[in-house]
Amino acid sequence: NSERRLQKFRDKQKFRSTLNRTVSTESLINHDANNDTDDHNNDQDLNATNHPHHTHHNVQNGDANKTITSVVSMTSTISQSVSRRMYHQKSLGYESLDYDICENMLHLEEENNARRKGLGNHYLEFTRWLVIFFIGVLIGLTACCILYSVETLTNYKYQKLMNLLNSSNPNSMIKPYIIWLLTNGIPVFLGSWLVTYMAPVAAGSGIPVIKCYLNGVKVPEVVRVKTYFAKMFGVICSVVGGLACGKEGPMIHCGATIAAGISQAKSTTFNLNFEIGLSRFREDHEKRDFVSAGAAAGVAAAFGSPLGGVLFALEEGASFWNQQLVLRIFFCSLVSSFTLNSVVSVFNGERMGSPGLLNFGKFQDIDYSFYEIPLFAAMGVFGGITGALFNLFNMKLTILRQRWLENRRLLRVAEAVFVSLLTATIGFALMNVWSECTPETTEETQFPVTYGCQKGQHNVMAALWFNTPEATLKNLFHNKDGAWNIRSLTIFVITYFFISCVTYGLSVSSGLFIPGLMLGATWGRLVGIGLSYALPNETWIHSGKFALIGASASLGGIVRMTISLTVILIETTGNLSFGLPIMITVFTAKWVGDCFNEGIYDIHIDLSNVPFLGWQPPSDSSRIFASEVMHSPVTSLQVREKVRNVVQILSSTHYNGFPVVDENTIHQAVRTFGRYRGLLLRSQLLVMLKAKIFQEYSLDAPWKNLNSLFRNSYPRYPNLQQIMNELTTDELEMTMDLRPVMNPSAYTISHAASLNRIFRLFRALGLRHIVVLNDYNEVIGIVTRKDLAFYCTVRFDKH
Ligand code: ATP
Numbered sequence: 001n002s003e004r005r006l007q008k009f010r011d012k013q014k015f016r017s018t019l020n021r022t023v024s025t026e027s028l029i030n031h032d033a034n035n036d037t038d039d040h041n042n043d044q045d046l047n048a049t050n051h052p053h054h055t056h057h058n059v060q061n062g063d064a065n066k067t068i069t070s071v072v073s074m075t076s077t078i079s080q081s082v083s084r085r086m087y088h089q090k091s092l093g094y095e096s097l098d099y100d101i102c103e104n105m106l107h108l109e110e111e112n113n114a115r116r117k118g119l120g121n122h123y124l125e126f127t128r129w130l131v132i133f134f135i136g137v138l139i140g141l142t143a144c145c146i147l148y149s150v151e152t153l154t155n156y157k158y159q160k161l162m163n164l165l166n167s168s169n170p171n172s173m174i175k176p177y178i179i180w181l182l183t184n185g186i187p188v189f190l191g192s193w194l195v196t197y198m199a200p201v202a203a204g205s206g207i208p209v210i211k212c213y214l215n216g217v218k219v220p221e222v223v224r225v226k227t228y229f230a231k232m233f234g235v236i237c238s239v240v241g242g243l244a245c246g247k248e249g250p251m252i253h254c255g256a257t258i259a260a261g262i263s264q265a266k267s268t269t270f271n272l273n274f275e276i277g278l279s280r281f282r283e284d285h286e287k288r289d290f291v292s293a294g295a296a297a298g299v300a301a302a303f304g305s306p307l308g309g310v311l312f313a314l315e316e317g318a319s320f321w322n323q324q325l326v327l328r329i330f331f332c333s334l335v336s337s338f339t340l341n342s343v344v345s346v347f348n349g350e351r352m353g354s355p356g357l358l359n360f361g362k363f364q365d366i367d368y369s370f371y372e373i374p375l376f377a378a379m380g381v382f383g384g385i386t387g388a389l390f391n392l393f394n395m396k397l398t399i400l401r402q403r404w405l406e407n408r409r410l411l412r413v414a415e416a417v418f419v420s421l422l423t424a425t426i427g428f429a430l431m432n433v434w435s436e437c438t439p440e441t442t443e444e445t446q447f448p449v450t451y452g453c454q455k456g457q458h459n460v461m462a463a464l465w466f467n468t469p470e471a472t473l474k475n476l477f478h479n480k481d482g483a484w485n486i487r488s489l490t491i492f493v494i495t496y497f498f499i500s501c502v503t504y505g506l507s508v509s510s511g512l513f514i515p516g517l518m519l520g521a522t523w524g525r526l527v528g529i530g531l532s533y534a535l536p537n538e539t540w541i542h543s544g545k546f547a548l549i550g551a552s553a554s555l556g557g558i559v560r561m562t563i564s565l566t567v568i569l570i571e572t573t574g575n576l577s578f579g580l581p582i583m584i585t586v587f588t589a590k591w592v593g594d595c596f597n598e599g600i601y602d603i604h605i606d607l608s609n610v611p612f613l614g615w616q617p618p619s620d621s622s623r624i625f626a627s628e629v630m631h632s633p634v635t636s637l638q639v640r641e642k643v644r645n646v647v648q649i650l651s652s653t654h655y656n657g658f659p660v661v662d663e664n665t666i667h668q669a670v671r672t673f674g675r676y677r678g679l680l681l682r683s684q685l686l687v688m689l690k691a692k693i694f695q696e697y698s699l700d701a702p703w704k705n706l707n708s709l710f711r712n713s714y715p716r717y718p719n720l721q722q723i724m725n726e727l728t729t730d731e732l733e734m735t736m737d738l739r740p741v742m743n744p745s746a747y748t749i750s751h752a753a754s755l756n757r758i759f760r761l762f763r764a765l766g767l768r769h770i771v772v773l774n775d776y777n778e779v780i781g782i783v784t785r786k787d788l789a790f791y792c793t794v795r796f797d798k799h
């Protein structure tokens with residue numbers, strides 16, 4: 001059915017491309033609808049029954065009806081509306097954020113007050129830095145908490161298991177196996193239950209949702225306190241439960257939630273609202289800046305990589321960027337990394353030296369020559385291909401999960417527990433079936449399992465499975481040549497590929513960095529071993545070096561980050577001179593991977609139907625004009641409106657933005673086409689109605705001292721039904737002056753502007769609405785962020 005509708009939509013695009021570029025009010029109103037009668041008839045039923053804002057207009061008298069018909073047909077909104085509605089239905093639940101600053105009279109008054117007090121913006125700036133500092137500290141402490149919990153619990157678990165395995169009779173392995181199953185299953189059950197029932201948005205690594213948030217999409221509950229707890233405890237459970245995942249990705253999400261929580265000084269989860277002078281930050285764009293800093297600090301604490309954090313925020317997140325913001329983000333990253341470092345050094349009684357959760361340790365003899373560079377690039381190509389395969393499998397699996405497990409919470413928990421049991425079973429089976437032994441001296445694993453081996457030797461396969469993924473990764477990087485053999489590594493890499501692929505997307509809080517690195521480190525080491533067999537006399541072949549290159553290639557091929565990943569890897573290895581090989585590998589992996597599919601995070605964003613705006617406008621977008629993209633007719637408000645009208649419009653439409661137009665310029669029948677004055681949001685109207693800011697109540701300057709009113713209700717606004725119940729009949733006849741509250745300088749665009757230009761405006765400024773004007777400054781259409789995302793996905797056949 002949806003295919004059919006899409007086809008219909010495409011057919012109509014052909015017709016629309018013949019449309020004239022110039023649109024004026026007259027032409028809109030007087031346009032003869034003959035051209036479109038077919039279109040109209042086809043879709044009329046759909047339109048009338050399902051599109052509330054059109055039915056609203058249809059309740060007009062005969063004359064107006066004619067006007068509406070011609071207006072609607074002129075812009076072919078009907079055909080668009082079919083696909084548009086499909087899209088809106090799919091992306092339901094995701095509202096847009098508004099990163100534009102509303103410079104209304106309230107804002108001006110606030111600025112003036114601050115200037116009069118002699119504080120200017122210094123006080124605000126100082127508070128920002130202070131808040132950033134606390135955010136950094138708290139993120140550092142969260143990282144410590146995760147680090148120590150994971151370390152203590154896993155040490156205990158593997159120590160006990162190792163003792164059991166080493167002391168038990170080879171013929172009665174059932175007890176250690178059952179204990180292993182339990183120590184995997186119970187934590188994963190707890191973690192998964194927490195995530196699934198408390199905060200489903202905390203599932204996965206959290207990078208996709210933070211990307212969406214910074215892109216301008218309000219993913220429900222994404223930065224709530226409960227999400228933070230689910231994320232933090234969830235990731236401890238997943239890692240302790242032996243899942244193939246890391247604890248680094250979730251730190252980014254944790255950082256973002258901390259930033260949002262502290263900067264807003266209120267929590268919906270706990271119903272708390274602290275009046276500590278931070279209410280100026282209760283705006284989308286302020287909050288976004290803090291969230292960017294929090295995400296960056298999360299990366300910094302996770303990888304001990306403050307620069308990587310800043311670049312991550314730049315590459316993956318912030319749509320808006322300026323010098324001040326970079327400074328704050330960098331400061332936040334440094335503070336979080338420093339906090340973690342200090343706590344760890346105090347605990348370990350050492351000098352400061354471990355700035356992150358993940359540390360690859362110092363690589364000793366890591367050097368390279370020119371002739372190795374093609375080899376690194378070749379490994380990048382392989383990483384790109386395996387990454388693309390990983391993403392493909394994971395995508396198919398995610399689609400299946402969406403189909404069968406979407407709203408079945410118990411099954412989602414059961415699935416997670418099943419995968420954790422499967423991981424233990426596979427590990428156990430491999431240890432038994434392919435047990436190979438090496439002398440203990442060549443191995444540096446923390447928990448040597450001597451099971452199945454002679455005295456003085458230990459099980460190689462167990463050394464791979466019997467540890468946190470981070471520790472195994474470190475061993476793969478640093479163990480001497482000859483510590484692992486080809487057969488064990490090959491079997492391990494194949495099984496781990498599938499296990500980690502299945503694990504990502506479970507309803508648990510889990511990171512993807514470590515499994516990605518681990519896969520690459522394993523096959524990279526295999527490359528190293530292969531080379532040393534082929535060229536036995538060469539001294540430049542160290543398997544550790546190839547493990548690092550393999551890890552970069554593999555992760556680059558999966559996540560497709562370039563600059564931030566390179567810097568993170570350079571910082572975690574602490575070796576700048578090896579930066580170029582890492583960069584070449586990561587970039588090659590990305591380019592090769594991009595030939596096949598998108599990065600894993602983008603795939604997950606696409607699959608969840610989030611209206612996401614990419615970096616670039618679609619290729620032929622300069623040939624499409626605003627008049628084609630816009631939604632028309634537009635429901636507008638006059639600068640002074642009757643309360644009754646406002647309530648009626650709010651209750652009969654679901655629009656979030658209303659252009660405000662001059663009085664008596666509006667076309668009364670359709671409430672549209674007035675001369676543009678500004679833009680007002682639904683939320684602002686609701687707050688005004690709730691507080692009864694009516695002219696009759698306060699004749700002179702009704703907006704005085706109302707600044708905090710709007711901020712205090714952010715981000716959850718009053719309910720319309722409740723407001724309606726509170727309004728008396730007299731009040732309904734009162735007048736509202738919208739001028740002080742509306743945004744008088746909201747962005748507008750001419751009907752002849754190209755889609756390319758609109759896209760760039762939206763992307764760069766983080767807008768939510770843009771009003772389309774004709775040559776006479778009259779409102780003829782509106783484009784929202786979601787409309788644009790719709791256009792880029794449906795119209796350009798992204799799917
Ligand atoms: P979001 O709700 O996240 O802000 P949206 O695209 O859903 O984004 P809405 O304001 O909910 O925006 O409007 C839904 C649809 O109606 C959009 O396609 C938009 O173009 C259109 N629209 C928005 N405001 C008006 C308006 N005042 N008059 C007519 N149509 C509008």
Ligand code: MG
Binds near residue numbers: 656
């Ligand atoms: Mg909407």
